[in-house]
Amino acid sequence: xxxxxxxxxxxxxxxxxxxxxxxxxxxLLPDGIGVVPLLLNVRQGNENEFRTALPHYKQAASELAEQxxxxxxxxxxPPFMLLGREGEAELIREWEKELKTPIVTDGQTHVAAMKAxxxxxxxxxxxxxxxxxxxxxxxxxxxxxIASMEPLDVPFDQVGQISPHSVYAHIRKLFMKNPxxxxxxxxxxxxxTTGIIELLERDLGAPVVHATVCQxxxxxxxxxxxxxxxxxxxxxxxxx
Numbered sequence: 107x108x109x110x111x112x113x114x115x116x117x118x119x120x121x122x123x124x125x126x127x128x129x130x131x132x133x134l135l136p137d138g139i140g141v142v143p144l145l146l147n148v149r150q151g152n153e154n155e156f157r158t159a160l161p162h163y164k165q166a167a168s169e170l171a172e173q174x175x176x177x178x179x180x181x182x183x184p185p186f187m188l189l190g191r192e193g194e195a196e197l198i199r200e201w202e203k204e205l206k207t208p209i210v211t212d213g214q215t216h217v218a219a220m221k222a223x224x225x226x227x228x229x230x231x232x233x234x235x236x237x238x239x240x241x242x243x244x245x246x247x248x249x250x251x252i253a254s255m256e257p258l259d260v261p262f263d264q265v266g267q268i269s270p271h272s273v274y275a276h277i278r279k280l281f282m283k284n285p286x287x288x289x290x291x292x293x294x295x296x297x298x299t300t301g302i303i304e305l306l307e308r309d310l311g312a313p314v315v316h317a318t319v320c321q322x323x324x325x326x327x328x329x330x331x332x333x334x335x336x337x338x339x340x341x342x343x344x345x346x
Contacts, residue, residue, distance in 0.1 A: 109173065113138030114329040117170030119163050121182030126266055127295030134322035136333035142175055148182070151262030152286045153236060164201065165308065171205035177328050179321060183293065186211045187240045191247035202304030210324060211292040216291070217248045217304040219320040222346040223313040230255035231273060232293040233265045241293055253284035256293070265296035274302045281310050290314045295321075303339035314339045315335040320322060324333045 110165065111116065120128060123145045132141055144166040148155055163180050170178050180186065184195045194211060202209050220228065228250065231236040238257040245252055254315045258268055258276055273292070281287055290306055292299050295317045303314045316339065326332060336343040 109142075111138055111140035113331050114176040114276050115140035115142060115174075116329070117167075117175035117178045118143040119166040119170070119178070120145045120199065121159065121185065122296075124266060124296055126298055129293075130298075130300055130318050131321050134319065134334075134335055134338065135325060136331060138326065142170060142173060142228040143168065146182075149263070151184075151234060151236070153184075153188070154211065156182075156188055157269045158302060160186045160192065160197075165185065167205060167207075167209065169200060175207065176207075177274070177325065178207055179212075179215075179325070180209060181212050181321075183212045183216070183244075184237055184240050187213045187244040191244055194244075208328060210328070212321070213244055214316055215320050215324040216293070216317070217245070217250070219315045219341055220250060220289060220291070220322060222323075223315065223341060225250075225291075225313060225315065227251035227253050227287055228255075228289040228291045228315075229277065229287045230285050230291035231255050231277050231280070231291055232257045233260055233268065233297055234262065235259050245333060253287040254280045255293075256280060265294070265335075266298060268295075268297045270299050270302050273297060273299050274306065277302075277306060278310065281312065288312060292316045300338055304337060307339055313341070315341065321338065 148200050155260050167178050198209050235257050294298050319338050
């Protein structure tokens with residue numbers, strides 16, 4: 107069975123059942139785009155869990171393809187970034203060929219968003235040392251320069267409790283220490299940080315790539331929709 111919406115339907119595979127980012131994404135998307143979410147159950151956020159998650163992603167993606175969605179977004183950076191930039195791309199090509207549906211990962215979206223905003227040398231923040239290391243390797247493979255990327259390391263199940271003001275202060279400190287940086291990367295959708303994007307861009311004069319917000323940008327781009335949204339940074343306001 108397939109369901110349609112007049113601007114298209116995107117299927118989401120989310121790594122956890124943590125609330126917040128799904129709701130934020132849906133609010134950012136324009137009217138007429140349908141969302142079909144399937145949630146995995148990553149709980150510990152350790153490397154073994156990330157490495158064993160791919161078969162579960164594949165099963166969820168297969169279910170979404172059977173429903174005839176127009177695009178599949180497989181979320182969660184570490185499980186795919188652990189494959190490396192080329193390994194990830196090869197896997198996604200295999201899945202697209204088999205499932206006959208366009209598929210994109212968060213990592214691919216983050217790199218594309220940085221290129222769209224002209225970012226070449228960024229400072230970034232994540233919420234675990236493990237994810238931080240995985241992301242740094244992946245971004246270097248993608249040809250990005252990283253002036254500094256440091257985590258606010260907390261237990262995986264407490265990410266949503268990090269104060270947005272704490273994230274702002276952390277990022278501001280990194281940016282001020284690295285005057286050559288031309289962009290800011292807020293990695294991961296577990297924390298509630300969409301409210302500081304415009305504040306950072308205005309105060310620091312640099313574009314921000316935010317994990318959840320750039321999903322909205324990618325979905326619009328892939329579905330050939332163009333509805334700018336203000337209040338969440340240049341990426342969705344200008345839709346480059």
